[in-house]
Amino acid sequence: xxxxxxxxxxxxxxxxxxxxxxxxxxxxxxxxxxxxxxxxxxxxxxxxxxxxxxxxxxxxxxxxxxxxxxxxxxxxxxxxxxxxxxxxxxxxxxxxxxxxxxxxxxxxxxxxxxxxxxxxxxxxxxxxxxxxxxxxxxxxxxxxxxxxxxxxxxxxxxxxxxxxxxxxxxxxxxxxxxxxxxxxxxxxxxxxxxxxxxxxxxxxxxxxxxxxxxxxxxxxxxxxxxxxxxxxxxxxxxxxxxxxxxxxxxxxxxxxxxxxxxxxxxxxxxxxxxxxxxxxxxxxxxxxxxxxxxxxxxxxxxxxxxxxxxxxxxxxxxxxxxxxxxxxxxxxxxxxxxxxxxxxxxxxxxxxxxxxxxxxxxxxxxxxxxxxxxxxxxxxxxxxxxxxxxxxxxxxxxxxxxxxxxxxxxxxxxxxxxxxxxxxxxxxxxxxxxxxxxx
Ligand SMILES: NC(=O)c1ccc[n+]([C@@H]2O[C@H](COP(=O)([O-])OP(=O)(O)OC[C@H]3O[C@@H](n4cnc5c(N)ncnc54)[C@H](O)[C@@H]3O)[C@@H](O)[C@H]2O)c1
Numbered sequence: 001x002x003x004x005x006x007x008x009x010x011x012x013x014x015x016x017x018x019x020x021x022x023x024x025x026x027x028x029x030x031x032x033x034x035x036x037x038x039x040x041x042x043x044x045x046x047x048x049x050x051x052x053x054x055x056x057x058x059x060x061x062x063x064x065x066x067x068x069x070x071x072x073x074x075x076x077x078x079x080x081x082x083x084x085x086x087x088x089x090x091x092x093x094x095x096x097x098x099x100x101x102x103x104x105x106x107x108x109x110x111x112x113x114x115x116x117x118x119x120x121x122x123x124x125x126x127x128x129x130x131x132x133x134x135x136x137x138x139x140x141x142x143x144x145x146x147x148x149x150x151x152x153x154x155x156x157x158x159x160x161x162x163x164x165x166x167x168x169x170x171x172x173x174x175x176x177x178x179x180x181x182x183x184x185x186x187x188x189x190x191x192x193x194x195x196x197x198x199x200x201x202x203x204x205x206x207x208x209x210x211x212x213x214x215x216x217x218x219x220x221x222x223x224x225x226x227x228x229x230x231x232x233x234x235x236x237x238x239x240x241x242x243x244x245x246x247x248x249x250x251x252x253x254x255x256x257x258x259x260x261x262x263x264x265x266x267x268x269x270x271x272x273x274x275x276x277x278x279x280x281x282x283x284x285x286x287x288x289x290x291x292x293x294x295x296x297x298x299x300x301x302x303x304x305x306x307x308x309x310x311x312x313x314x315x316x317x318x319x320x321x322x323x324x325x326x327x328x329x330x331x332x333x334x335x336x337x338x339x340x341x342x343x344x345x346x347x348x349x350x351x352x353x354x355x356x357x358x359x360x361x362x363x364x365x366x367x368x369x370x371x372x373x374x375x376x377x378x379x380x381x382x383x384x385x386x387x388x389x390x391x392x393x394x395x396x397x398x399x400x401x402x403x404x405x406x407x408x409x410x411x412x413x414x415x416x417x418x419x420x421x422x423x424x425x426x427x428x429x430x431x432x433x434x435x436x437x438x439x
Contacts, residue, residue, distance in 0.1 A: 036373070037062065038062050038107050038369060039106055040056060040062050040065065040105065040107045040109065041129075042068070042090075042109045043068045043109065043120060044069060044111040045067050045069055045077075049109070050078070052109045052111055053067070053078055053081055054081065055365055056109070057087055058362075064082050064087055065090055066091040066092075066105060067082065067090050069094065070211060071212075071216075094215060096120055100123055107131075107132070107369075107372065108124045110131060110132070111161070112134075113234045114242055115219070115239060115240045116219075116434075117143075118147055119218060119219050119434040119435065120133075121133045121147055122147065122436050125147075125156045125158065126154060130372050131151075132159045132368050133158065133382075134160070135161045135254075135385070136242050136388075136392055137385055137386070137389055138389050138393070140393055141393050141412055142425040143425070144385075144390060146438055147382050151383075157377075158378075159364070159382075160380040161364075162250065162254045162380045163360070163363075163380070164359055165258075165379035166364040166379045168357060169342070169357025169358075170336075170342075173336060174259055176334070178262045181332070182327060182329030182332035182333055182334055184329055184330045186304050186305070188256045188257070188259055188307070188328070189307045190255075190307065190309070191311075192252060192309070192312075193317065193318045194312060194322050195315045196288065199236060199284055201283055202226040203226060205225060206225065218429075218432065218434050219428045219432040219436075220240060221239060221429050228282070235247045237283075239427075241286070242389075243286030244288075244310060245308065246392035248323055249308065249310060249323075249392060250389060251338060252323045253308060253391050253392060254385070255325050256325045259336075265384055266296065266409055267407060267409035268294035268297075269408075270406055271293070271295075271394045271397075272292070272293045273395055273402075275287035275292075275310070277289070280313075288310075290308070292307070293305065293308075319337075320340075322337070323338070324336055331346065332345055332346040338359060340356065393423075394407060401423075405420050
């Protein structure tokens with residue numbers, strides 16, 4: 001059994017006077033029995049976190065013991081929403097360490113901005129919690145590896161918020177591809193084609209009184225508050241997000257690589273990219289226009305490609321789907337839009353089998369809880385997700401540097417490129433309590 005930290009986070013990180021903290025001893029590492037209830041903490045009940053909260057509040061097997069947000073307005077709404085769903089009011093906290101210190105909580109949902117995902121998830125896993133963390137689970141390549149190690153070290157279930165992995169029509173579509181329905185899938189094209197908003201230009205100003213901006217920044221380097229950073233807009237900044245490639249793109253990239261490589265995900269070895277801000281004149285740092293090409297070396301001279309296209313200024317859909325995937329095989333192709341359908345076309349474009357369906361967040365939650373009970377790996381296990389999230393990180397690095405990069409999949413480092421290797425990790429706020437160990 002792995003060792004579990006016995007001193008509380010608040011005590012260890014000096015935020016409470018000695019003796020005032022609760023001591024955390026994690027619950028056992030056994031699988032739960034089918035009738036056991038889950039005591040859950042929700043960290044970051046903002047946009048997506050509220051969706052989780054509503055879904056969890058409907059489950060009789062779930063007791064929402066705590067909600068945690070650094071914005072007191074959002075925290076108040078979260079408490080109210082749990083009560084409106086007919087459940088007892090949860091404890092309201094603004095410091096996630098208090099949730100992790102609660103030994104009655106065995107599961108946490110993390111739906112904070114991306115820069116908090118890995119730091120919060122590592123602390124939670126090491127405290128013995130099972131973790132559902134939103135996508136992309138990592139802010140960078142190094143963090144993703146640390147998460148896998150922590151999950152395996154502590155034998156915790158870590159499900160990532162790529163809920164398409166639990167959609168029956170997509171699982172059926174992937175089985176078709178794996179079964180050879182379009183021959184050998186050599187290339188997959190993923191597109192993210194939609195119309196985003198201009199976030200404007202904002203000046204530094206004092207943060208709203210309802211927001212603990214220092215806690216929001218957490219282990220990221222301190223910057224002054226400005227309204228174009230939050231809420232939700234942080235995803236367009238290098239220090240906090242992963243652009244739309246890691247935001248909406250990661251869902252379709254995840255399904256794209258699933259169909260291309262099946263259940264044996266791996267890293268590509270070459271990445272070429274071009275992109276930039278061709279449309280928006282605002283504070284966003286990530287590109288609104290981006291084309292990335294990944295080449296996989298499968299050994300024995302066998303190669304495959306994944307192509308990612310992003311146009312955030314498109315008031316129209318592509319191939320019938322706003323975002324989607326096209327799998328090109330040696331005897332046919334499949335067009336897939338995750339929220340709608342997939343269809344196969346054969347030789348000379350002859351229409352073949354199709355299947356409709358939608359994505360069901362509840363099914364993904366259920367898969368997570370089932371795996372805690374059985375000890376099985378969840379549908380969007382942290383290791384599967386790592387290879388999809390890294391496509392976003394690799395694509396963003398190649399786009400930022402504007403050159404073809406050679407990547408060593410085993411070492412998770414670029415070959416002969418110091419500048420690119422600096423972007424395998426990130427800068428943290430010196431001495432902050434949430435900076436992951438080993439970065
Ligand atoms: N799976 C999906 O389909 C899906 C859809 C949308 C968003 N997301 C993901 O959900 C996450 C949140 O996105 P969003 O659009 O809801 O962002 P948001 O900015 O609206 O919400 C984030 C919330 O986290 C809170 N927060 C920040 N730091 C915190 C901390 N240290 N402790 C507690 N709370 C903290 C913020 O105050 C805010 O309420 C992102 O990772 C995003 O990628 C997933």
